[in-house]
Amino acid sequence: MKLHVDEKRCKGCNLCTLVCPYRIFRPGKRPNQKGVFVPELDRPERCPNTRLQALYGRTLCGMCQMICPDQAISWEEEKKGEKRKVAIEF
Amino acid sequence: MTFSDWLRVDRLPHIYCAGCGNGTVINCTLSAVDQMGWKKEETVFVSGIGCSSRAPGYIVTDSLHTTHGRALAFATGIKLANPSLNVVVFTGDGDLAAIGGNHFIHACRRNIDITVVCMNNMIYGMTGGQGSPTTPRMALSTTTPYGSVEPAFDLCELAIAAGANYVSRWTSYHVKELTRAILAGLRTPGLSFIEALVQCPTNYGRRNRYRQAIDQIEYFKEHGMLVEKARRLREEGKEIPPDTIILGELARRNRPAMGVKA
Numbered sequence: 001m002k003l004h005v006d007e008k009r010c011k012g013c014n015l016c017t018l019v020c021p022y023r024i025f026r027p028g029k030r031p032n033q034k035g036v037f038v039p040e041l042d043r044p045e046r047c048p049n050t051r052l053q054a055l056y057g058r059t060l061c062g063m064c065q066m067i068c069p070d071q072a073i074s075w076e077e078e079k080k081g082e083k084r085k086v087a088i089e090f
Numbered sequence: 091m092t093f094s095d096w097l098r099v100d101r102l103p104h105i106y107c108a109g110c111g112n113g114t115v116i117n118c119t120l121s122a123v124d125q126m127g128w129k130k131e132e133t134v135f136v137s138g139i140g141c142s143s144r145a146p147g148y149i150v151t152d153s154l155h156t157t158h159g160r161a162l163a164f165a166t167g168i169k170l171a172n173p174s175l176n177v178v179v180f181t182g183d184g185d186l187a188a189i190g191g192n193h194f195i196h197a198c199r200r201n202i203d204i205t206v207v208c209m210n211n212m213i214y215g216m217t218g219g220q221g222s223p224t225t226p227r228m229a230l231s232t233t234t235p236y237g238s239v240e241p242a243f244d245l246c247e248l249a250i251a252a253g254a255n256y257v258s259r260w261t262s263y264h265v266k267e268l269t270r271a272i273l274a275g276l277r278t279p280g281l282s283f284i285e286a287l288v289q290c291p292t293n294y295g296r297r298n299r300y301r302q303a304i305d306q307i308e309y310f311k312e313h314g315m316l317v318e319k320a321r322r323l324r325e326e327g328k329e330i331p332p333d334t335i336i337l338g339e340l341a342r343r344n345r346p347a348m349g350v351k352a
């Protein structure tokens with residue numbers, strides 16, 4: 001799985017930057033077509049959901065998704081053959 | 091299933107301002123409803139008027155977007171006409187405690203089997219930021235430009251005094267706890283009241299030193315105190331700072347309830 005921020009829904013409030021224990025979200029620096037500063041992702045493959053969601057059959061942590069007032073955060077299945085990055089922090 | 095299966099995705103993004111806490115409370119409520127395993131056809135969301143009351147419009151189930159302050163009157167009607175339906179009410183502080191104040195206390199007195207989620211932003215958001223019955227002392231609003239001189243209502247104390255079976259308070263920062271509280275409320279027969287303090291960056295935050303949505307969330311984080319700790323401090327005769335937000339389960343009891351599914 002991979003972490004996905006829906007640019008059509010995100011309004012750039014940065015609440016996700018506050019709650020992520022891995023500090024994966026960083027305030028965006030450039031506006032998108034709608035003028036929204038969508039957060040940048042710092043090595044999103046560190047999120048436990050990207051590796052373990054399928055194994056556990058449920059969302060782990062999930063703080064960013066729950067606090068996001070605009071329902072913009074989700075995890076997507078990788079396409080077949082797509083390369084998958086794995087990062088584990090100790 | 092997850093909470094996002096209950097959303098009307100064709101209606102998103104919703105109209106709330108950037109960083110408005112109402113969206114977070116929708117996530118938490120839908121997550122709790124999802125964990126109940128309820129069927130969509132058997133679940134109804136009811137609301138009055140206000141930003142908060144627009145929430146049912148983004149949910150796939152049948153819903154009633156009623157008149158200002160009257161959500162609880164309509165919800166009572168639905169529940170008594172068909173007790174097999176699961177009824178959840180979204181309301182705002184103005185909707186619930188100002189124009190709808192009488193409906194609130196009588197719904198609690200009747201202890202009707204519904205769950206009420208109040209998104210308390212401490213202001214009238216939709217109409218441009220007038221003071222509401224929960225606007226804190228000295229807070230600025232368009233109708234209190236020098237600071238509110240009136241004491242604010244404690245909605246949870248009001249619900250307890252009036253007879254609700256389950257009462258809990260959290261904020262839009264405490265997403266996991268809020269979800270658990272709503273779930274406990276959905277499971278409790280009789281009226282369950284969950285107050286969720288939310289940030290309104292546009293009409294409350296901007297006028298009250300919270301320039302960004304995140305600033306008010308930080309305030310909730312720093313000023314929240316668990317009810318157990320508050321009770322302990324009181325017993326020890328220690329003082330609780332006046333701007334403390336008491337969080338947690340404030341009442342759970344078993345008064346006779348109306349409209350409970352047979």
Ligand SMILES: Cc1ncc(C[n+]2csc(CCOP(=O)(O)OP(=O)(O)O)c2C)c(N)n1
Nearest residue numbers: 140141142158182183184185213214215216
């Ligand atoms: C009978 C009636 N009186 C007044 C209004 C105007 N009005 C619309 S929303 C609102 C206040 C909403 O405040 P609240 O319930 O706190 O919801 P919020 O917008 O803050 O979420 C008022 C006074 C109305 N729609 N109907």
Ligand code: SF4
Nearest residue numbers: 010011013014016068
């Ligand atoms: S919380 Fe959601 S809407 Fe806000 S910046 Fe993050 S992704 Fe965007």
Ligand code: SF4
Nearest residue numbers: 020047061062063064
């Ligand atoms: S689920 Fe938790 S760890 Fe993963 S990105 Fe969201 S907040 Fe960070």
Ligand code: SF4
Nearest residue numbers: 106107110141215290
């Ligand atoms: S006015 Fe306030 S309550 Fe209404 S949508 Fe904007 S931030 Fe939310």
